[in-house]
Amino acid sequence: MGNKSNSGQAGHEPVRLDKWLWAARFYRTRTISQEAIDGGKVRYEGERAKASKTVQVGARIELRQGYDDLEVVVKALSEHRGNATLARTLYEETEASRRKREAMAEQKRIEAASFDSVRPDKRQRRLLEKLRRTLIDTGHDH
Structure with missing residues (x-):
């Protein structure tokens, strides 16, 4: 053998x-x-x-x-x-494996595309910073 x-x-x-x-x-x-x-x-x-x-x-x-x-x-x-x-x-x-792999690839594509749109622009960042300062000044910060 x-x-x-x-x-x-x-x-x-x-x-x-x-x-x-x-x-x-x-x-x-x-x-x-x-x-x-x-x-x-x-x-x-x-x-x-x-x-x-x-x-x-x-x-x-x-x-x-x-x-x-x-x-x-x-x-x-x-x-x-x-x-x-x-x-x-x-x-x-297997068919189940192929479907699962394709679904995961699609999910990754969607997450990658939506990630860029979630980031605040300059104006939104300034408003968020102003809101944070207001909350800290009024004692609502945890």
Whole structure:
């Protein structure tokens, strides 16, 4: 079993979780992949897993990638990192995960757009400062 001959055949050889995440291009290096797993940012079938966990086709993997939480189903196995098009064939994001990710992105866009309009202009700042001084002078400051 320690023999690695023909390990390029997808789906025929056991693949470690850290290698699969790296091959599927979720993380830039295997070291980062291992750190994410060890840090609890990756769950395999709903449970924390070790980097050496063997990945099975059909397994559900939850992971954090940047600010996004993703849930994917394993479609194929590979321990070799290929191009992005090939990597995308190794998994499929669940519909619930995609909807949640898109909703979070929309919420971030709305918050970013509304943040600028909340800031008071020069006239409003002067009025607020005048109000604060009035409250302090009349003893309404807590």
